[in-house]
Amino acid sequence: MDFELSDDEVALAEGMRRLCAGRFPLERLRASEGERVVVDPAGWAELAEAGVFALRVPEASGGLGLDMAAASVVFEELGRALVPGPLVSSHLAAGLLDRAGVAEGKLVVGAIVRPHADRDRTASVVPVVIGHLESLGLLLVVTDDGVYGIDPSALDAVPVERSLDPLTPLWHVQQLPEGEKIGGADEAARFTREFRVLEGALLVGMAAATVDLAVDYAKHREQFGHPIGSFQAVKHLCADMLVRGEVARAAVHAAAVTLDQPDMGDPERAASGAALLAAEAALANGKTCIQVHGGMGFTWEVPAHLYVMRARVVAASLGHLGDLAEFVAERY
Amino acid sequence: MDLRYSAAEQAFRADLREWLATVLPTLPPQPSYFDWPARRAYDTAWQKMLFDAGYAGLDWPIEVGGRGASPVEQLIYLEELELAHAPYVGVNFVGLLHAGPTVVAEGTPEQRARFLPPILRGEEVWCQGFSEPGAGSDLAALRTKAVRDGDEYVVTGSKIWTSHAEVADLCELLVRTGDEDSRHRGITWLVMPMDAPGIEIRPLKTIVGTTEFAELFLDGVRVPVANRVGDENDGWRVTMVTLSFERGTAFVGEAVQSMEFLRDLRALAQRTGAWDDVEVRRQVGHFGAELDALWALARRNVSQAARTGVPGVGGSVFKLALSELRQRIAQLGVDLVGPAGLVWDPLPAADGSGPLRNHRLVNTWVNGFSRTIAAGTSQIQRNIVAERILGLPKG
Numbered sequence: 253m254d255f256e257l258s259d260d261e262v263a264l265a266e267g268m269r270r271l272c273a274g275r276f277p278l279e280r281l282r283a284s285e286g287e288r289v290v291v292d293p294a295g296w297a298e299l300a301e302a303g304v305f306a307l308r309v310p311e312a313s314g315g316l317g318l319d320m321a322a323a324s325v326v327f328e329e330l331g332r333a334l335v336p337g338p339l340v341s342s343h344l345a346a347g348l349l350d351r352a353g354v355a356e357g358k359l360v361v362g363a364i365v366r367p368h369a370d371r372d373r374t375a376s377v378v379p380v381v382i383g384h385l386e387s388l389g390l391l392l393v394v395t396d397d398g399v400y401g402i403d404p405s406a407l408d409a410v411p412v413e414r415s416l417d418p419l420t421p422l423w424h425v426q427q428l429p430e431g432e433k434i435g436g437a438d439e440a441a442r443f444t445r446e447f448r449v450l451e452g453a454l455l456v457g458m459a460a461a462t463v464d465l466a467v468d469y470a471k472h473r474e475q476f477g478h479p480i481g482s483f484q485a486v487k488h489l490c491a492d493m494l495v496r497g498e499v500a501r502a503a504v505h506a507a508a509v510t511l512d513q514p515d516m517g518d519p520e521r522a523a524s525g526a527a528l529l530a531a532e533a534a535l536a537n538g539k540t541c542i543q544v545h546g547g548m549g550f551t552w553e554v555p556a557h558l559y560v561m562r563a564r565v566v567a568a569s570l571g572h573l574g575d576l577a578e579f580v581a582e583r584y
Numbered sequence: 585m586d587l588r589y590s591a592a593e594q595a596f597r598a599d600l601r602e603w604l605a606t607v608l609p610t611l612p613p614q615p616s617y618f619d620w621p622a623r624r625a626y627d628t629a630w631q632k633m634l635f636d637a638g639y640a641g642l643d644w645p646i647e648v649g650g651r652g653a654s655p656v657e658q659l660i661y662l663e664e665l666e667l668a669h670a671p672y673v674g675v676n677f678v679g680l681l682h683a684g685p686t687v688v689a690e691g692t693p694e695q696r697a698r699f700l701p702p703i704l705r706g707e708e709v710w711c712q713g714f715s716e717p718g719a720g721s722d723l724a725a726l727r728t729k730a731v732r733d734g735d736e737y738v739v740t741g742s743k744i745w746t747s748h749a750e751v752a753d754l755c756e757l758l759v760r761t762g763d764e765d766s767r768h769r770g771i772t773w774l775v776m777p778m779d780a781p782g783i784e785i786r787p788l789k790t791i792v793g794t795t796e797f798a799e800l801f802l803d804g805v806r807v808p809v810a811n812r813v814g815d816e817n818d819g820w821r822v823t824m825v826t827l828s829f830e831r832g833t834a835f836v837g838e839a840v841q842s843m844e845f846l847r848d849l850r851a852l853a854q855r856t857g858a859w860d861d862v863e864v865r866r867q868v869g870h871f872g873a874e875l876d877a878l879w880a881l882a883r884r885n886v887s888q889a890a891r892t893g894v895p896g897v898g899g900s901v902f903k904l905a906l907s908e909l910r911q912r913i914a915q916l917g918v919d920l921v922g923p924a925g926l927v928w929d930p931l932p933a934a935d936g937s938g939p940l941r942n943h944r945l946v947n948t949w950v951n952g953f954s955r956t957i958a959a960g961t962s963q964i965q966r967n968i969v970a971e972r973i974l975g976l977p978k979g
Binding site for chain 1: 585586587588589590593656846847850862865866867868869870872873874876877878879880881883884886887888890891898901904905963965966967969970971973974975976977978979
């Protein structure tokens with residue numbers, strides 16, 4: 253048993269961090285704030301080139317043949333860098349679809365997992381909200397009984413004037429069409445499991461990024477003649493951020509490994525619990541990061557808000573967090 | 585990242601599990617919580633059994649009588665003992681987890697030979713003389729003074745929170761050998777025999793009702809210089825070694841125990857009907873997710889220790905998170921039994937379905953208060969995390 257990152261996993265994470273720093277620095281991402289198309293096809297192709305989508309496609313089919321553990325460290329970096337777009341669903345689609353272009357980054361695939369709380373695909377009061385619709389080549393809808401494909405251009409969707417996350421443009425639609433059935437209940441369960449772990453990895457990356465941001469500010473901002481990070485009231489906020497982030501990170505990594513090595517635990521329970529803790533960590537850390545920045549944290553200029561808003565987007569993709577907790581309870 | 589155990593690790597687990605299944609049914613009933621001499625006899629007899637079976641000082645080096653096991657085997661050991669409901673380390677805690685590892689790391693060959701074998705065989709019990717009335721979280725403020733007189737130190741002062749003092753043979757003692765205001769630079773680590781003249785023990789009754797701790801009053805107690813571990817005035821560094829061991833794997837058994845406790849709560853909630861309440865189910869699920877995560881974190885910390893050879897600061901993160909989580913789980917427990925959560929005695933269920941086991945919930949709830957205080961308060965742990973991991977400046 254060695255639950256530290258292997259040398260290969262460390263190298264993979266470092267490579268992805270370098271790519272993100274070079275290709276997706278926050279200043280460059282922020283140039284497309286509020287636009288209807290945020291996913292840049294050239295950037296998406298570079299992610300594909302780096303293997304983000306083909307990571308777990310078998311080598312025989314032209315992929316990298318890596319596992320969930322490797323994917324979790326890669327998506328952590330993508331989350332840390334706030335790379336926008338439906339990264340996880342495109343990655344999962346590459347393994348699911350026998351369709352050219354996904355792994356190569358030519359087809360951007362979105363997904364809505366369990367769109368209705370009542371689990372039977374009937375319409376609810378709240379409309380369906382879809383991110384990055386104009387960039388999508390395919391929209392997957394994953395319910396308990398199967399995975400369905402929908403042509404995004406055929407949707408009668410209305411663009412949203414202002415999205416909470418300025419880097420996730422949104423559309424709303426009252427009802428989703430039936431779509432074409434791509435996979436059955438087993439594929440749907442697997443998609444959901446892996447989706448939870450990798451969305452969790454994005455969230456863990458965001459939780460870690462906000463720790464760095466808050467700590468850096470607390471070291472340099474002085475009041476009462478001292479860096480505010482020397483005051484325990486602020487110091488303890490930062491310590492709690494780290495604890496939440498590290499606990500969630502261990503959970504996401506363990507869930508990823510459990511999906512690879514299912515005799516090491518209950519993959520369903522591990523995936524749901526990890527997604528739950530990762531969402532809470534990213535949301536709480538984002539909020540605390542704003543708090544540590546004081547008034548500056550409430551300005552558009554300081555990026556602290558971008559992490560909270562993206563965390564809301566990713567957490568919302570997981571459905572009601574209480575459902576995840578209940579799911580763990582049923583299997584405990 | 586690999587969670588699979590090697591063939592050797594699996595064999596270690598299987599042997600240990602088999603041994604536990606053989607010996608545990610032969611143990612006498614546990615003594616009363618309030619009877620310290622009986623608790624000492626019980627805990628040291630268990631330690632002797634571990635020693636005879638080759639499971640004493642599992643992570644201690646072979647040359648000092650330990651098993652030289654890897655950190656991963658240590659984790660398996662703690663997990664299996666907890667799963668099998670083996671006796672708690674009890675009065676052997678300070679010897680096995682504090683003083684012993686310190687002597688292993690910092691003691692002379694003579695000190696190792698004198699002090700380590702009796703700990704492993706359950707022949708000598710240690711207590712801890714670190715904190716003082718004026719030096720709690722601020723340990724470096726301690727004032728108990730030791731003055732050199734020939735080949736002895738003459739020690740005068742007082743200590744507090746000295747666990748198991750009533751039944752201890754030896755005390756790991758921190759004393760001031762430097763100037764009054766020398767802080768970290770003037771502390772020395774001594775081994776004080778508890779039968780030396782000049783020691784007065786005053787038991788402290790805790791909110792559980794037991795005398796888990798005592799106050800020590802030291803009046804001219806003579807301690808041989810040969811009992812000094814490390815150099816004079818180098819005791820702070822020696823102490824940090826001790827504390828890093830304590831915060832390493834010392835609490836992983838509690839994580840395993842908490843998982844079982846939570847499953848019991850789930851069963852209890854199903855019995856009382858509280859399980860129909862979605863909020864109760866969500867709370868149980870949330871606690872379950874957190875315990876799973878902490879178990880993953882424990883495995884990460886152990887893997888780190890296996891690579892670097894020393895327990896890292898990850899122990900502080902684990903201890904902080906687990907101690908606060910235990911309090912929240914215990915709160916759910918006493919909430920589930922309502923007014924029966926006010927009673928220390930075991931009560932029968934009103935519907936004749938057997939014991940309610942409310943006393944266990946009450947015990948865990950009350951003991952929970954100590955978890956965020958002992959071995960470094962949560963506030964001190966947060967300072968450690970902020971200063972040593974995040975690099976924030978000291979206040």
